[in-house]
Amino acid sequence: MSMSLITDLSRHFRAFEADIMKAAAATLNSTVYEAREKIIQTSKRTFDRPKEWSTSKAYLFTKAKPADGARMFGELRAKPEQAKVLHYQIDGGIRRKGDPGATRYDVPVGADAAHTDAFGGIARGALKKVAKVAAKEKKDRRTVARPSCSSSRTAPDRNVGNAARPRGAPPEAVEVGQQVRQRTRHILRENRPHPWLLDASGQIAGHVDPSKRSPIRTAPRRQQAEAHPRLRGPCEVP
Numbered sequence: 001m002s003m004s005l006i007t008d009l010s011r012h013f014r015a016f017e018a019d020i021m022k023a024a025a026a027t028l029n030s031t032v033y034e035a036r037e038k039i040i041q042t043s044k045r046t047f048d049r050p051k052e053w054s055t056s057k058a059y060l061f062t063k064a065k066p067a068d069g070a071r072m073f074g075e076l077r078a079k080p081e082q083a084k085v086l087h088y089q090i091d092g093g094i095r096r097k098g099d100p101g102a103t104r105y106d107v108p109v110g111a112d113a114a115h116t117d118a119f120g121g122i123a124r125g126a127l128k129k130v131a132k133v134a135a136k137e138k139k140d141r142r143t144v145a146r147p148s149c150s151s152s153r154t155a156p157d158r159n160v161g162n163a164a165r166p167r168g169a170p171p172e173a174v175e176v177g178q179q180v181r182q183r184t185r186h187i188l189r190e191n192r193p194h195p196w197l198l199d200a201s202g203q204i205a206g207h208v209d210p211s212k213r214s215p216i217r218t219a220p221r222r223q224q225a226e227a228h229p230r231l232r233g234p235c236e237v238p
Contacts, residue, residue, distance in 0.1 A: 021066035028064035028074035035076055036061055047089065048121050054089075058082035 036059050043055045059082075062075040078086050084100030087093075115126035 018066070021069060021072070025064040025066045025072055025074075028072065029061075032061045032063075032074040032076045039076075043089075048117065054082060054086065058086060 039059065040055050043058075044050050047054065058078050060077055060079060062073070062077075064072045064074040066072065077083075087100070088095050115123050115129070117123040
């Protein structure tokens with residue numbers, strides 16, 4: 001009878017121990033899961049514009065197994081890639097060039113109190129505001145540096161054209177030359193079959209017969225050249 005009692009007690013204690021291990025594993029797993037949820041909530045509340053990559057998708061936990069007995073454990077850890085970045089968020093420190101989470105081209109920058117957000121970083125839209133102010137200041141400097149540029153210029157005569165006056169040419173010769181060029185452009189815009197010949201005054205002096213390909217002149221070329229020697233080139237249109 002005593003042996004059966006001992007056997008029953010040992011069986012009872014083994015079952016009780018198994019129940020204790022299951023309860024301990026469940027307690028560890030619930031604690032780890034609760035810790036994970038709190039870390040995610042805290043990260044979303046404290047990080048500047050957080051993403052799922054650094055919050056809900058950043059952590060893993062290892063479940064405790066009752067079969068491990070006294071060696072059972074529950075573990076909460078960050079994923080390897082996220083851990084490189086979250087290390088600075090949890091333990092603090094200054095991220096420098098080449099450190100995880102920063103490329104070699106990143107340069108630490110700051111902002112004054114007027115352009116700082118609640119997290120101590122540069123506020124959204126601060127760079128656009130600074131660029132707009134810089135563009136306005138640049139425009140103002142140009143205006144101050146050249147105050148009389150617009151007033152000192154003389155309005156061009158749209159009826160005469162904008163060709164440069166040849167050195168030593170009289171004003172009337174320049175005006176006639178400009179009229180000749182304007183007349184030539186006007187004729188070309190009318191899609192004539194062939195370039196026309198103009199005299200010194202800009203009037204049509206002849207044209208090329210498309211069938212014979214020979215010029216039919218109404219004024220001699222020498223007479224055109226003698227009228228305005230300085231404009232001999234523009235007048236002698238072949």
